[in-house]
Amino acid sequence: MKCIITIELGTNAVRIFAFDLNGVTIGSMKGYYPTFHSQPDYSEQDPEQIFITMLYVLKNLLNEYIHPKKYTVLSVCFSSSMHSTLAVDKHGIPLGNAFTWADNRAKKEAIEIKESTLADTMYNSTGTPLHPMSPMLKIAWLKKNDSEKFQQAGKFLTIKSYVVHQLTGEYMIDYSLACASGMLNIHKIDWEPEALAFAGITTDKLPTLVPVFATAGILKKAYQNSLGLSADTKILIGSSDGCMATLGAGVWNNDRATITIEDSSAVRVVGKKMLHDEKKRVFNYLITEDCFVSGGPSNSGGGTFEWFAKQFGDFSSAYDLDSCMNSLLQEASKVAAGSSGLLFLPYLLGERAPIWNPDARGMYFGINIKHERQHFIRATIEGILHEIYSVGKMLNEHRHISALSVNGSFATIPLCAQIIADMFNKTVYVTKNTNSVGIGAFLLAATEMGIYNSLDDAAAQTEIAHSYTPAENQHRVYQEFFGIFESLSHKLGDEFGKIAELQGRG
């Protein structure tokens, strides 16, 4: 029997899945790793801890599900969160921790480039919004603020490139993650000289650019032995978690969009061309030469609702967040759409798409004497989803969206999926397998193997478990409130800036 293993190096944990060649899950395991916030705006992870966690979880998964049943592992396909940046010395040894996607230390660099004449040409060539998340800006930050580390750096990697280098000795980066670095010219599929110049580096400081289907070298002998894998097991470089979640949701080259809501969220479409947004709000990540995943990321999502639950939910026993959130959802479902006119702006962590304002902050608006606890619960959920709707609306300016596919732990909650259907007034599909990132990576590996002719074919394999039909009357209610939601999120720009500054002081 043959199998494919997928390894997702996610924001908080590594998740490893084993699939048979029909895409049926044989087993899965996860291992958590921490994120360190030594200062506001800093968000770091320990690359050695990520590597060792990945290795240990992989080994346990193989020993528990794969080796006892004598499966042959044909390939191991990687995916990872985007925008991580890790400087290593000339021997490949990490120079401190990796900066994660959520690291905002390069704020000044982002403003500098946004206000420069480079802004337009840079967005046109890289297709990536200019935001502190971008590794190009993080490297520029290092150059200015930690010149010792910058000078010592032999390479600037992503976490995935580092993990793969540990396993095979090769330095590689796939097209989609390279896009997320803000330094790839997506039309020429090569590093963009202007972006490298801004970062202050040359191509030799970056890993080798390869397609998502590339084999990233051969597993080192010692790991072949300790893991019980052979030299024939292909190590596939794979893609990013966002692109894989889109592929795994079965949305590919049609007029459907995917909505992924985990802690944070994103709305994405796939097409043959870059979506050129004049306001530079839309990201465009290249998967293959003629395939772009375009969309907008939001900082709000399940994490925002978790914040609410932790502050205002009832905990019957210590740390039982799940049952606390379930009872909140039940209460919310008893309130009519629109929460009797209570609105919530979910900008607890600032916001990326569509307003791209790191200083944005949260707010309840329209509170009156009749509002009760359950209105606040429902308003919180609706606020998170109004924000998703506004990202979708932005994409709809570029491409007609006729249906939606949702995934991620928050979006697939039935109440949320129904609200999404009502807000967009479009049918919402939920795929059978909720682990879209793993499925996406499986489909990529299976395509590489020739099981499917193309990613389009592969995406067509995903099965739909449920669908939610929009209710016209609810849609009208949401539309009315959304108008106020949208104008508030734009009108409050100055106040957001002032309050963020005061909060930053202390």
Place this chain on the structure above:
Amino acid sequence: MNSSLLTPSAAELQLFPHIIELGTIKNTCIDLNAFPVVTISGIKILHVLDGKFQWCLNKKEYIFYPGDVALVLPGQIFGSSNGVLEIGSFSFLHIAAKWSRGEIFWDKWSSLSASERTAISKILLLNDPLLITRSNDVGKIIKSIQQEISNQEVGYFARANIYIDEMLITLARQLTRQNNPGRDFSKTFMKLEEALRGDISHQWTVDEMAALVGLGNTLFNEKVKSYSGFTPLNYLINIRITEAIKLLKKDTASITSIALDTGFYSSQHFSTTFKKFTGFTPAEFRKNNSYAK
């Protein structure tokens, strides 16, 4: 002043050399220069009964209201910054204890086991501020100790000491509950991670780790496993190996000293565990990743 105070010279305390002071202060008028900031030896516990006090505890100012407890650890400074003793009353207990090598030690009068002592000492040292709000339990225990010692009924020696243990246990539990309200496990887990990394050479036990976050062992194991995918001990080993890898790559320290610095019993223990996690022995790993020229 209408107060009671026992000091080591008191006849009642002859059997209790570990009690430095035990008493209740009732202050009816503002007393200048009566409560200066001093360095405290041993552990001092104060429970406010009445009034409002502004005290400086470990270099920070706090306001104590009735029911609040100030816990001062060996070597910390404590008192009123302007020296003033405000109107009100409080009871207190001051016991002998020493701080050394990141742990607080107290004598054999205590019937707490060695690992319980370590766990309690860790909790006291790792929590800040040492202001415990609304803890009338602590007040009751001080009162019970006072009664045992003044009434001297049969078994009072044993019972008073049991109450002091009870006090330390109560303080430790309340501190962890106060600082880990049972809502945000990711935050609690991060605190644990920091504590482990902060003292990775220590031989942490599951009891100590669970106590630190204020959970019983069973619930602790379950929560850590579902949150991290690891058992608590495997998570700890994971951190040890992570740190060991960094040291091995640096190519300076000997493998034995890396083993001990990262909390393994011996280089043998290090070697087998390291191999189990990575597939390499530490020596092989170093050779594979060695760039020494």
